Amino acid sequence: QLRKAVDQEHQRAFALFDRLLALWRAEQFPFEGGKSMLPQTLIPKSIREDEHLLARFFFFACVYMRGGITSSTAFRGLVAMWQNVPLMFEPEVAHTWERARVEEYLKTYVGGWDLKTASYNWQENAARLATTWNSDVRNIFQGVSTYEQALFRIRNKHGKHENPVDQGFVGYQHKMTSMLCYFLVDAGIIHGFFFPPPVDFHHLRILLGHELLLVDTAGTSVRYSERILGPARDLLTTYLKTRGSDRPLLHLELADALWLFSLT
16 A cells, blocks of 8 residues: 655655755766766767657667666667667568577677567567558657557557557556657657656655655565556656756656655
8 A cells, every 4th residue: 555655735745855956967976977867878879860860769779678687788789780780670570580599699799688578578569660650650650649648559458459559568657668768758759748757666666755745664675666657657747747847857757866866
């Protein structure tokens, strides 16, 4: 059972988020590196200059944005793989290869972490992107102007669907949908509609550690699930919608500040 530890105005949460954002904007400890601390800054100009390729790079990078491996390590490995095996980022090609071949490339350039799942997600999502969206990530967002619409298109629905547009992508739920939106909006590839931060372990350790959310465990362990992720998203969304009227990209700033504060 999860309950908020503050009053209805969320004063304690707002004070913490305000303080972290002030430090982030001023590039003060622990944010002295500013945006250079973000993993997307590792992407070379040769990828960044091609919007279509950059969107596809972010799409595949999300395979590794799920814990167990640091984002910077994953990005460095993916850049090296793009430089040496660019066909891995061609959906219509990569999904036709033998799984062992995909696993070998991922192991060589990114490492062996969760290799079976990573290789399956890579190929299955490559197939869905190629057959449903003409291998162009930007097509997924055509006509999308809200987070709910993005979630409907991207979140994995499981099982087979008569309309492949309704299928979504494996490994994508609320967090990963926000993650892909974050990368694409930050790069200016899609317009900046509102979406909650990609809530994960890093966000939860701050919200729970500062007692912005309390868990009544009744002697049981706390599981990493939607039962705790949902209220965390709600609290962050309340802050963003209250503070963000004059800062349309506040959700990007808050995502950066919370993630980097936890990471550092």
